[in-house]
Amino acid sequence: GDSVTQMEGPVTLSEEAFLTINCTYTATGYPSLFWYVQYPGEGLQLLLKATKADDKGSNKGFEATYRKETTSFHLEKGSVQVSDSAVYFCALNAGNNRKLIWGLGTSLAVNP
Amino acid sequence: EAGVVQSPRYKIIEKKQPVAFWCNPISGHNTLYWYLQNLGQGPELLIRYENEEAVDDSQLPKDRFSAERLKGVDSTLKIQPAELGDSAVYLCASSPAAGYTGELFFGEGSRLTVL
Numbered sequence: 499g500d501s502v503t504q505m506e507g508p509v510t511l512s513e514e515a516f517l518t519i520n521c522t523y524t525a526t527g528y529p530s531l532f533w534y535v536q537y538p539g540e541g542l543q544l545l546l547k548a549t550k551a552d553d554k555g556s557n558k559g560f561e562a563t564y565r566k567e568t569t570s571f572h573l574e575k576g577s578v579q580v581s582d583s584a585v586y587f588c589a590l591n592a593g594n595n596r597k598l599i600w601g602l603g604t605s606l607a608v609n610p
Numbered sequence: 611e612a613g614v615v616q617s618p619r620y621k622i623i624e625k626k627q628p629v630a631f632w633c634n635p636i637s638g639h640n641t642l643y644w645y646l647q648n649l650g651q652g653p654e655l656l657i658r659y660e661n662e663e664a665v666d667d668s669q670l671p672k673d674r675f676s677a678e679r680l681k682g683v684d685s686t687l688k689i690q691p692a693e694l695g696d697s698a699v700y701l702c703a704s705s706p707a708a709g710y711t712g713e714l715f716f717g718e719g720s721r722l723t724v725l
Contacts, residue, residue: 502652530712541614541716542653542701549712587652591712596641596705597666598714600652 500525504588504601511578511608519573519604521562521588529592531555531564531571536585536603545573545586578608612636616702616717624725628690631720635683635704642679643714644687645701653701659685660707689722697724 505520523529533545533555546555551566560575571588588601615634623629635642640661645653656675658666661682670677674693679685689696699721703714 532712539718541718542703542714543716544713547712589652596658596710597655598653598712600654602650602652 500529500590500592500599502588502590502599502601504586504604507585507603507605509604509606511606513580513608513610514577515608517573517575517578517582517606519586519588519606521571521573521601523569523571523588523590523599525569525590525592525599527592528566529590531562532589532591532598533560533562533571533573534587534589536587538584542587578606580608580610582606583608614702614704614715614717616700616720618720619718620721620723622723622725623692625694626691628688629692629722630689631687631700631702631722633685633687633702633717635685635702636715638706639704639715640682640707641705641710642685643701643703643705644677644685645703647699647701647719649698656687656700692722692724694724697722 501524530549532547534542535545536542546557548555548564554563585603587603589598642659644656647653657670659679677687699719701719703716
């Protein structure tokens with residue numbers, strides 16, 4: 499079945515460091531891919547998405563490129579801030595069933 | 611525009627007691643989801659509604675969990691009786707029926723602790 503695998507956390511970085519959170523997936527067909535973020539004390543919210551191969555989603559300085567050849571959707575940011583401290587979830591939606599398949603989440607802590 | 615509203619934010623109960631969670635989705639969103647999130651895990655779908663109809667409840671433990679969405683707006687998720695293993699965060703989300711993009715709008719969640 500469809501699945502998402504994320505790198506395990508927690509990830510701890512210093513402010514202005516480069517961030518990569520790996521995400522790979524297994525799916526039949528051509529899924530849409532998402533990164534959601536959960537800030538402390540808040541609900542999950544969509545960070546960015548990509549709906550077809552080679553699409554690049556971007557938001558708030560974060561980017562992720564839909565790589566069909568490597569079945570990956572890695573999240574990157576060139577210079578993280580303390581305010582980026584959160585849990586990041588990779589997810590996919592395959593087919594028209596409106597069912598998201600979620601990774602386990604990666605906790606990021608950014609120190610000043 | 612108001613977001614998805616959930617209550618209560620926190621609930622502590624003894625095992626075998628009943629508990630109920632309430633969700634008010636974003637106005638105009640026909641699709642409503644209840645998810646379960648355990649610590650260190652991703653959300654797990656419990657039930658999805660399209661208007662009043664539960665279209666996917668395959669993961670809902672029906673022996674103790676029930677849900678309703680009367681009039682296709684607000685929804686209530688109930689657990690009776692609660693067990694220790696039900697301690698988790700219960701998330702409600704909504705999305706518009708038309709033009710589905712995969713974006714779900716989540717509430718802040720209801721954290722349940724069963725003692």
